Amino acid sequence: MKPAVFDYHAPTDLNEALDLLEDFGFDAKIMSGGQSLIPMMNMRLARPKVIIDISNISELNYIRVTDSSIQIGGMTRHYQVEESEEMKQICPLLPEGMKLIGHSQIRSRGTIGGSVAHADPTAELPVMLAALGATITLASPDGLRTVTTDEFFMTYLTTTIEMNEILVSVEIPLPSKRTGFAIDEFTLRKGDFGIVLAAASATLDDEGKIRAATLCLGGVDGVPVVLEEVTDGLIGKLPDDELIAECCHSIGELIDPEPDIHASAEYRKDLSITYAKRVLKLACKRASHQQD
Ligand SMILES: Cc1cc2nc3c(=O)[nH]c(=O)nc-3n(C[C@H](O)[C@H](O)[C@H](O)COP(=O)(O)OP(=O)(O)OC[C@H]3O[C@@H](n4cnc5c(N)ncnc54)[C@H](O)[C@@H]3O)c2cc1C
Incomplete structure (x- = not known):
């Protein structure tokens, strides 16, 4: 399918792009890589009258x-x-x-x-x-x-x-010294958008205890979900698989995912717990392998 007719502008500096955006208002759409916008235009889910391509800036x-x-x-x-x-x-x-x-x-x-x-x-x-x-x-x-x-x-x-x-x-x-990171996701096929994804970081202190940690889930709400309730339980403790499992156990009560054609809400909750544990363990392991 082909997109609806549109005018095309390719400014070479930011001020020019902002002027164009101001001139055309809601009729215009910014295009960067076009990897989401062009498919949406081809399927006529988006019909901008003007494209402002900022790839030359x-x-x-x-x-x-x-x-x-x-x-x-x-x-x-x-x-x-x-x-x-x-x-x-x-x-x-x-x-x-x-x-x-x-x-x-x-x-x-x-x-x-x-x-x-x-x-x-x-x-x-x-x-x-x-x-x-x-x-x-x-x-x-x-x-x-x-x-x-x-x-x-x-x-x-x-x-x-x-x-x-x-x-x-x-x-x-800038990440602190002795910080490990991990990201993982469940997809139906390699390269697909994740059904559920999880990213984590863990920073260890001189005694090897967890000084700071973050956990964020995708695919369980309309926005990325940062779960401090989970990582707070890790602070000041030595990384330990049982501790991580215990802290992640409550995730099912902290999130409220919607079911869709890919996965039920319960399945997304189960995946969230599995992937949260996986990335937190890996982030701690990677942090512990780092030299000062
Ligand atoms: C087959 C396929 C598989 C993909 N798989 C994944 C995947 O697994 N994970 C994933 O994350 N993405 C995936 N994508 C999407 C891809 O990552 C896109 O590159 C990304 O979502 C949009 O980046 P873009 O630069 O192409 O943006 P565009 O398509 O150019 O724009 C996307 C939207 O953002 C707006 N926009 C763009 N740049 C700006 C800006 N600087 N300021 C304000 N508004 C702006 C546009 O107006 C438009 O509404 C996939 C795409 C395809 C086609």
């Missing part, structure tokens, strides 16, 4: 590491993060999670900004960003504003991004 394509954070531009493509040696060293969760996104063809076009703005609750990137305590920066003619993932994701495919805003970057606090 090179100022939005970067991975930068500062003393305190990792900053990734909105137009950075999935494969760039997946293949970044610096990311593999500093924040291996991101390259590991990128590999789970579709297939290499998708990752060669899909972008960080597009995946976050699209806000699919079973997409890997939003879940990883929530687990990492990331912030998201949006540009508009009024300037920049930065929000947490909690403030950004509202529900299925819906965010708090305004009509005149473009997602320009995400920022992740």
Whole structure:
């Protein structure tokens, strides 16, 4: 199927893109990698009158590491993060999670900004960003504003991004020493969106006890679900499979997934417990293998 007729603009700088967005308002759609937008247009689920293709805006394509954070531009493509040696060293969760996104063809076009703005609750990137305590920066003619993932994701495919805003970057606090990460998901076929996915981090102290931990689930609500109730129980304790199992046991009562054609609510709950345990154990194991 072919998309409905649209006008096409390809600005080469951010201000030009923001001006176009302001001019065309609700008639316009930003296109980054087109990996979600184009299929939706081909199926006529989206019929924007104007496409503003921001893929030529090179100022939005970067991975930068500062003393305190990792900053990734909105137009950075999935494969760039997946293949970044610096990311593999500093924040291996991101390259590991990128590999789970579709297939290499998708990752060669899909972008960080597009995946976050699209806000699919079973997409890997939003879940990883929530687990990492990331912030998201949006540009508009009024300037920049930065929000947490909690403030950004509202529900299925819906965010708090305004009509005149473009997602320009995400920022992740630099992980502490002795931090391990893990992400895993249950899919029906390799490369599919996950039915349930889980990402975790664990930081150990000098005695090998858990100093900090995060757990985020996808596919159990319209937004990524961070479960501090689970990880709070791990703090100050030595990593232990039984302890992790005990803390994850309550997940079924903490989430309220909806059934759909892929899985019942009960099955999603069971998967959540299994995958939460799996990623927390692996994150602790990876943290314990790290040198100071
Ligand atoms: C076969 C297939 C399998 C896939 N499997 C997976 C998977 O397993 N996991 C997964 O996470 N994704 C998957 N995807 C989606 C893929 O990751 C997309 O790349 C991603 O969802 C959207 O990124 P994009 O850059 O292509 O965005 P686009 O398609 O260009 O845009 C998506 C939406 O975001 C908006 N948008 C884009 N960029 C911005 C911006 N900078 N500011 C504001 N709004 C913006 C657009 O207007 C549009 O509404 C799959 C796609 C396909 C076709």
